[in-house]
Amino acid sequence: EVQLLESGGKLVQPGGSLRLSCAGSGVTFDTYAMNWVRQAPGKGLEWVSGIGAAGGWTYYADSVKGRFTISRDNSNNTVYLDMKSLRADDTAVYYCARDSYSGSYQWWFDPWGQGTLVTVSS
Amino acid sequence: DIVMTQSPDFLAVSLGERATINCKSSQSVLDSSNNKNFLAWYQKKPGQPPKVLVYWASTRASGVPDRFSGSGSGTDFNLTISSLQAADVAVYYCQQYYDTPSITFGPGTRVDLK
Numbered sequence: 001e002v003q004l005l006e007s008g009g010k011l012v013q014p015g016g017s018l019r020l021s022c023a024g025s026g027v028t029f030d031t032y033a034m035n036w037v038r039q040a041p042g043k044g045l046e047w048v049s050g051i052g053a054a055g056g057w058t059y060y061a062d063s064v065k066g067r068f069t070i071s072r073d074n075s076n077n078t079v080y081l082d083m084k085s086l087r088a089d090d091t092a093v094y095y096c097a098r099d100s101y102s103g104s105y106q107w108w109f110d111p112w113g114q115g116t117l118v119t120v121s122s
Numbered sequence: 123d124i125v126m127t128q129s130p131d132f133l134a135v136s137l138g139e140r141a142t143i144n145c146k147s148s149q150s151v152l153d154s155s156n157n158k159n160f161l162a163w164y165q166k167k168p169g170q171p172p173k174v175l176v177y178w179a180s181t182r183a184s185g186v187p188d189r190f191s192g193s194g195s196g197t198d199f200n201l202t203i204s205s206l207q208a209a210d211v212a213v214y215y216c217q218q219y220y221d222t223p224s225i226t227f228g229p230g231t232r233v234d235l236k
Contacts, residue, residue, distance in 0.1 A: 037172075045164075045172065045215055045227040059223035095171055107219035108162040110183065112171035 002026040002111050004096045009116030012086055016120070020081040022096030022113055030054065030074035033099035035109060036081050038092035048094070049081060052105070064090075086120045093117050124148050124221045126228035128214075134236040141203040143231045145216035150196045153220070160220035163192055163201045166230070167212045175214075176201065203233070211235060 176192035
């Protein structure tokens with residue numbers, strides 16, 4: 001069974017930085033694109049960033065462009081999200097989500113991790 | 123970006139009754155070259171991650187009960203739960219993946235028991 005486990009979420013002050021990790025197990029990791037999707041309290045789902053299977057491309061939502069960086073280490077089956085210049089409106093549960101198909105990019109997601117909470121507040 | 127809207131915002135349905143959620147996109151998500159609609163549906167329960175129910179607008183994901191069905195084409199889509207069970211209480215989101223990488227989700231529809 002494929003499992004994704006996020007970590008790294010915590011309380012951080014506005015303007016601060018944070019690194020989220022997503023560790024995958026149970027399936028070949030390096031043939032799938034990976035994404036981060038967030039959900040702010042009481043709000044809907046917002047795609048944040050995606051990275052190709054080999055890390056050859058990365059994309060970002062306009063709301064995080066220039067502040068967040070996605071990367072991956074396929075030797076350790078891990079995807080990262082480096083966040084800087086954090087703002088209150090970045091407060092959310094951040095989910096790691098795998099693209100649905102190996103070797104191609106479908107952009108619908110299955111499975112998802114359990115999520116990690118990032119709170120930006122002074 | 124393609125804007126997704128859903129209706130209603132909230133739906134209360136009796137056990138065993140039908141629930142239908144509508145999702146509209148601001149532009150077509152149909153690829154006429156292969157006749158595929160780039161539209162997925164997810165179920166989200168509190169404290170759990172989203173779970174895909176349907177993709178390509180009408181293909182049920184593996185392990186999803188057959189009481190869930192997706193329909194529609196172009197800009198207008200429905201998710202139907204044919205006989206609501208207590209386990210189906212959740213928020214449901216549609217997502218377009220036609221305009222990649224600018225994928226977008228609908229605002230969600232909360233389904234509860236009447």
